[in-house]
Amino acid sequence: MKHSISHLSALLILVALLSTTIKAAETAYYFGPDARFNPEIPSPEQFLGFKTGTRLTHHHEIVSYFRELDRLSDRTQLKIIGYTHEEKPLLALVVSSAHNLENLEQIRQDHLKVLDPQSSFDQNTLPVISFLAYSVHGNENSAAEAALLTAYYLVASEDEKIDQYLTDGIFIIKPNRNPDGHDRHAHWVNTRKGKNPVADPADIEHNEGYPGGRGNHYWFDLNRDWIPAIHPESQARLEFFHSWVPHVATCHHEMGTNSTFFFEPTRPVDNESPLVPRAHYDLNNKFGEYYASALDNIGSLYFTKEVFDNFNPTFGSSYPDYNGTLAILIEQGSSRGIVQERRAGVITFPEAIRNQLVTSIATIKASIELKPELVANQKSFFRTAIENGTRSTVKGYVFGDAEDQSRTLRFARLLRLHNIQVFENEREINTGGQVFKPGSSFLVPTQQAQNRMVELFFNKELKVPDSIFYDGSSWTVALAFGIPYAPVSNNAAFASKKPFSEVERTINLPKRSEYAYLIKWTDSEATPLLSYLLKEDVLVYTALKPFSTQVDGSIIDYGAGTLVIPVSGQLTSSDRLFEILTTAAGKYRPEITAVHTGYNARGIDLGSNNVRPLLNPKYSF
Numbered sequence: 001m002k003h004s005i006s007h008l009s010a011l012l013i014l015v016a017l018l019s020t021t022i023k024a025a026e027t028a029y030y031f032g033p034d035a036r037f038n039p040e041i042p043s044p045e046q047f048l049g050f051k052t053g054t055r056l057t058h059h060h061e062i063v064s065y066f067r068e069l070d071r072l073s074d075r076t077q078l079k080i081i082g083y084t085h086e087e088k089p090l091l092a093l094v095v096s097s098a099h100n101l102e103n104l105e106q107i108r109q110d111h112l113k114v115l116d117p118q119s120s121f122d123q124n125t126l127p128v129i130s131f132l133a134y135s136v137h138g139n140e141n142s143a144a145e146a147a148l149l150t151a152y153y154l155v156a157s158e159d160e161k162i163d164q165y166l167t168d169g170i171f172i173i174k175p176n177r178n179p180d181g182h183d184r185h186a187h188w189v190n191t192r193k194g195k196n197p198v199a200d201p202a203d204i205e206h207n208e209g210y211p212g213g214r215g216n217h218y219w220f221d222l223n224r225d226w227i228p229a230i231h232p233e234s235q236a237r238l239e240f241f242h243s244w245v246p247h248v249a250t251c252h253h254e255m256g257t258n259s260t261f262f263f264e265p266t267r268p269v270d271n272e273s274p275l276v277p278r279a280h281y282d283l284n285n286k287f288g289e290y291y292a293s294a295l296d297n298i299g300s301l302y303f304t305k306e307v308f309d310n311f312n313p314t315f316g317s318s319y320p321d322y323n324g325t326l327a328i329l330i331e332q333g334s335s336r337g338i339v340q341e342r343r344a345g346v347i348t349f350p351e352a353i354r355n356q357l358v359t360s361i362a363t364i365k366a367s368i369e370l371k372p373e374l375v376a377n378q379k380s381f382f383r384t385a386i387e388n389g390t391r392s393t394v395k396g397y398v399f400g401d402a403e404d405q406s407r408t409l410r411f412a413r414l415l416r417l418h419n420i421q422v423f424e425n426e427r428e429i430n431t432g433g434q435v436f437k438p439g440s441s442f443l444v445p446t447q448q449a450q451n452r453m454v455e456l457f458f459n460k461e462l463k464v465p466d467s468i469f470y471d472g473s474s475w476t477v478a479l480a481f482g483i484p485y486a487p488v489s490n491n492a493a494f495a496s497k498k499p500f501s502e503v504e505r506t507i508n509l510p511k512r513s514e515y516a517y518l519i520k521w522t523d524s525e526a527t528p529l530l531s532y533l534l535k536e537d538v539l540v541y542t543a544l545k546p547f548s549t550q551v552d553g554s555i556i557d558y559g560a561g562t563l564v565i566p567v568s569g570q571l572t573s574s575d576r577l578f579e580i581l582t583t584a585a586g587k588y589r590p591e592i593t594a595v596h597t598g599y600n601a602r603g604i605d606l607g608s609n610n611v612r613p614l615l616n617p618k619y620s621f
């Protein structure tokens with residue numbers, strides 16, 4: 001027995017030594033020869049069973065590794081902040097000291113007091129909040145791989161500085177912001193690369209087939225969705241962002257294979273937004289010094305200042321700048337596969353990962369060392385936001401379309417998603433030939449913490465310093481949304497402080513009719529409502545010409561396109577029809593109005609030849 005125990009001990013020591021050696025080899029390449037790590041925490045290589053950089057890590061493997069870190073460590077809290085179209089979880093790993101994590105919710109709430117310049121709370125007493133975000137483009141994978149190593153570093157490192165980092169900082173790692181696209185690309189590379197990687201750019205491994213992994217499930221570029229926020233990934237990202245409003249947020253990308261590495265500063269002056277405080281661009285320069293030093297240390301080439309947009313708010317590297325957070329763009333020349341020839345030499349996947357990793361660690365270091373400046377910058381951002389609103393002759397904006405409540409509510413919801421304050425308009429505003437009535441319009445004051453976002457949504461910035469842009473130029477989101485709006489210079493309009501509330505919007509249930517029902521076509525949800533009714537086999541007609549008819553004692557105008565649903569001639573009973581319409585009214589906003597006569601006060605009657613049936617369209621390919 002004793003004999004076998006000593007054998008077992010010897011075996012265990014051997015296994016431990018072997019694993020230490022394997023680990024040391026990986027950590028030495030990525031972290032340098034002197035890096036020390038907690039042996040209780042597995043590296044990505046130990047946990048996943050392959051050397052980081054020898055193939056692409058699938059999203060489910062990233063999830064498993066982050067869950068394992070969270071299981072083993074008291075330095076982490078793993079959050080699932082949403083799901084993709086393919087129902088893959090979107091992760092945010094919060095890493096900090098056990099003490100900070102125990103008080104995380106209180107820290108978050110105290111930190112958000114910065115949005116209220118009246119608050120005397122001293123943010124210097126809290127940790128600095130730093131977001132490290134990777135791979136919004138699914139085929140820019142060195143970023144997601146570096147996220148694994150960055151998490152490993154923060155969780156397992158025994159670096160002498162790590163205690164200070166975790167005491168003075170909260171680091172939130174978002175390893176993979178586009179899992180659907182990421183997995184498409186990972187599958188492409190992993191199933192096409194050979195045992196011996198081929199560097200020839202013509203090799204199939206480097207030539208991803210259509211549609212590629214850049215976009216999400218619907219091939220949409222999620223780094224163009226920060227403002228419209230159409231997709232679940234973007235909505236989750238925005239909600240999470242505004243629940244923290246970090247001091248810093250990085251956005252790690254890849255660029256063309258022949259490029260080296262890029263970090264901010266971007267091209268100066270003409271690529272800077274007049275809405276973003278100058279201090280953000282200055283802080284970019286300070287972070288740049290940390291990136292330069294980290295890349296100098298490992299002999300990597302890089303460039304700055306020559307290119308890249310620092311303006312377009314629908315990029316992850318600019319949006320935070322409009323919202324009180326210093327945003328930072330990182331771009332690595334892509335190996336797009338495991339190794340690829342460049343104009344001269346080759347770029348390997350591990351080299352690309354290592355550049356992303358050392359700059360991630362530089363972000364951590366810079367966040368801690370520049371904490372007083374970052375805290376002061378954010379405080380000043382929100383104080384000047386309120387001052388801008390106070391100084392402005394435009395006191396706010398009124399918006400709303402009485403004929404399209406669905407669009408009006410979608411717009412109000414979008415503003416709220418961007419944490420912009422929206423209030424009910426409680427009195428009629430008549431301005432510039434437009435009338436905005438209570439109940440169908442809303443107010444957005446300029447005097448608010450999100451002043452710069454209000455400007456972005458409503459102000460028409462007609463002059464820009466440069467006529468050539470990589471992407472977007474001027475942004476007036478209200479115009480893009482097609483919502484009627486107007487500036488309001490009268491303070492009195494903003495006396496009411498009743499916040500917009502989705503739950504308080506009433507559903508207009510239809511009244512019963514034995515003759516017909518009408519639905520105006522002006523509301524943007526009339527289309528899905530029509531589709532719903534056709535699927536329920538309701539016979540629906542449309543009026544080709546306008547008419548006016550009596551509803552509850554008043555004459556109401558109906559335009560061409562109005563949907564007409566007669567009770568007679570349906571395939572179902574009047575009871576069942578009323579039931580279907582009542583259910584539809586709970587799902588869609590357009591009002592369904594009961595009428596009791598076909599004889600109209602003006603225009604065509606309901607039985608006119610100009611009222612034609614709408615048939616459910618059928619498609620063939």
Ligand SMILES: [Zn+2]
Nearest residue numbers: 137140253254
């Ligand atoms: Zn990108």
